[in-house]
Amino acid sequence: MQTHRLFSTAATILGLTCTAARADVYMELGINKRYTQSSGLAVKFDSGELNLYLRDGNIILAPCTSDPQLYFYPPHLFCPLGITGFVAWGDFNRDGVTDANQYWSIDAVVGAQIIAPSFPQECALVSGPPSKLPRPLRVFRDGAVTVFHDLRSPQVIQYNIAVYEMIRRYGSVRQVETIVTTGAVTVAGNLSVTVSGVDFPVPVVVQVPVEVEVDEETGLPIPVYAETWAESMRVAMQANAQISSVYTVGGTENAIVLTELIPNGNDLSLNMQINLGTPPAGGTVAAVVPINSLNTTAGVLISSPAGALKQMNEELVTGRYIFQFPSKQSPTTIPVNLAVTIVPNLDAFNSNPRQKGTGFRFTSGVFSEGYYEMDPRVLNNITWTGNDATNIIPGDQIYFSILNQSESRIEFPPTVPQTPVLLANPAVQNYTLPPGFFDVGDQNILDLRYQRSLGFTRSSFDRSKREFRMNVKFVDSYLG
Structure with missing residues (x-):
C-alpha cells in the first residue's frame, strides 16, 4: 500500500487558486470499465483504464461548414468569418487525428495561462487514496497545440495550448494502427494502399481510383484533397475481406485507422503504406508518397480477465487524486497541483x-x-x-x-x-x-x-x- 502526502503553504495554494480561476483550465479523470454479458448471470470484464486529460487554453470554433481546409479562403455564406486560424501542431478537437497544417474558422483562442506546454516529464500522479496504485506515476503524453490567430488582422499571434493525457490500461487491448494521408490529386488515376503484418503473409494491395473534375470556367483540374480520397480508401479497405476479417477500418477526414477485431497481442510488423497505383494518380500527392502508418495503440493480450479486473479494483479506488503539472512560471522547479475526486x-x-x-x-x-x-x-x-x-x-x-x-x-x-x-x-x-x-x-x-x-x-x-x-x-x- 502506497500513499503520498503533499504539503503546500497557504500562500502557494491561494496563489494557484486565484490564477486557476482566471485561466481556461479543464481536467477530467475517469475510471472506465467495459463488460460483456453472455448469459443471464454471466457478466465478464473486458477491459478498463485510468484516463486523465488536462487542457490549459482553448480554441473556440466559429460556425462554418467547410472546416478544415488546406488553404486560406475568405468569408462565404456557409462560413461567415472565413478562415481566421492556422493550426501548426496538435489535435485540438480530441478526435484522434492530428489537426496540424490545417486552416480553420476560429472565433477566439485562449492560450495556456498557468500550465506550461510540452513538459510531459514534469507531470505526475503524486497522491491518491490508499491502494496498490504505484506513485508517483509518470506516464504522460504531450498533446500540446500551437495555433496562429487572427489571420484577418495584420498582427497574427501564436498561441500555445497545454494538453497532457495519461492512460493506464487493464485487460486486453486491441492494437490500433493509423495513417495520416496528405496531398492533392490533380490527374485522375489510382492510388494504392498495401497492408502487411503477421496476419497477412502475403501483403494485401488495394487499388483506389481517384476521379478529377475540371473547372468549366478555368479549364483547370479541381484538386481532390486527402480528406476526400482517404474516405474512398477507407471504403475500399472495408470491402476487402482479408482486411475486414481481422481489423475494422475507420478514421475521419484524412486519417485511416485499423483496429484489431479481437485482441491478439502487438504486431510490430503491422503497416499500411500508400503509394501510386496503376495507372498512377498524379498531382502533389506524388511528392509525398509513400506514406507509412504508425502504431498508435499497442496491442495487449491478457489471458485472465478476472485477474486484470482484480488488479484494477485493487489499484483504482474512490477518493481524491492529486496531479502535478509544470507551471508556466518555472516548468522544472515550480509545480502546479490539481486535484479531482472519484466517487462510487x-x-x-x-x-x-x-x-x-x-x-x-x-x-x-x-x-x-x-x-x-x-x-x-x-x-x-x-x-x-x-x-x-x-x-x-x-x-x-x-x-x-x-x-x-x-x-x-x-x-x-x-x-x-x-x-x-x-x-x-x-x-x-x-x-x-x-x-x-x-x-x-x-x-x-x-x-x-x-x-x-x-x-x-x-x-x-x-x-x-x-x-x-x-x-x-x-x-x-x-x-x-
Whole structure:
C-alpha cells in the first residue's frame, strides 16, 4: 500500500487558486470499465483504464461548414468569418487525428495561462487514496497545440495550448494502427494502399481510383484533397475481406485507422503504406508518397480477465487524486497541483467479491450460445437492473445503441451524425427497440453506456464511464 502526502503553504495554494480561476483550465479523470454479458448471470470484464486529460487554453470554433481546409479562403455564406486560424501542431478537437497544417474558422483562442506546454516529464500522479496504485506515476503524453490567430488582422499571434493525457490500461487491448494521408490529386488515376503484418503473409494491395473534375470556367483540374480520397480508401479497405476479417477500418477526414477485431497481442510488423497505383494518380500527392502508418495503440493480450479486473479494483479506488503539472512560471522547479475526486460508481454483476449477487446485468430475453436473441419484426423490451441510488447521481447520463460487429459504426439509432440514444435519466431500467431496423440473421453488439460528469471545482471533473454489452443475434421467433 502506497500513499503520498503533499504539503503546500497557504500562500502557494491561494496563489494557484486565484490564477486557476482566471485561466481556461479543464481536467477530467475517469475510471472506465467495459463488460460483456453472455448469459443471464454471466457478466465478464473486458477491459478498463485510468484516463486523465488536462487542457490549459482553448480554441473556440466559429460556425462554418467547410472546416478544415488546406488553404486560406475568405468569408462565404456557409462560413461567415472565413478562415481566421492556422493550426501548426496538435489535435485540438480530441478526435484522434492530428489537426496540424490545417486552416480553420476560429472565433477566439485562449492560450495556456498557468500550465506550461510540452513538459510531459514534469507531470505526475503524486497522491491518491490508499491502494496498490504505484506513485508517483509518470506516464504522460504531450498533446500540446500551437495555433496562429487572427489571420484577418495584420498582427497574427501564436498561441500555445497545454494538453497532457495519461492512460493506464487493464485487460486486453486491441492494437490500433493509423495513417495520416496528405496531398492533392490533380490527374485522375489510382492510388494504392498495401497492408502487411503477421496476419497477412502475403501483403494485401488495394487499388483506389481517384476521379478529377475540371473547372468549366478555368479549364483547370479541381484538386481532390486527402480528406476526400482517404474516405474512398477507407471504403475500399472495408470491402476487402482479408482486411475486414481481422481489423475494422475507420478514421475521419484524412486519417485511416485499423483496429484489431479481437485482441491478439502487438504486431510490430503491422503497416499500411500508400503509394501510386496503376495507372498512377498524379498531382502533389506524388511528392509525398509513400506514406507509412504508425502504431498508435499497442496491442495487449491478457489471458485472465478476472485477474486484470482484480488488479484494477485493487489499484483504482474512490477518493481524491492529486496531479502535478509544470507551471508556466518555472516548468522544472515550480509545480502546479490539481486535484479531482472519484466517487462510487455503477459496476457489473458479481464484479465485487464483497457484494456477491449485486451489480448491473441485463434481465430480459433469452441467451443462446452467448448471444442475446431478439426478433427484429416485433417490439423488444430490453431491461436491466443494478443502477440505483447507491451508485448513480444526478447528472449521470445513460446511452443506448446497437453497433455493427466490428464496433466501427452505430447501426441503431440510424442518425447522421452517428449518435446513441440518450435515455431520460440514469435510473431508467429499460428500453424498447422498435421493429424494422434489422433483419433476421443479423448479428450486432448492444451497448449501454453510463457516463458521469461530476464537477468538484470549476476545472476538475469525474468523467468515469461504464459500458455494458451483449452480442446480439436477430432471429425468427414465433412472435414474429
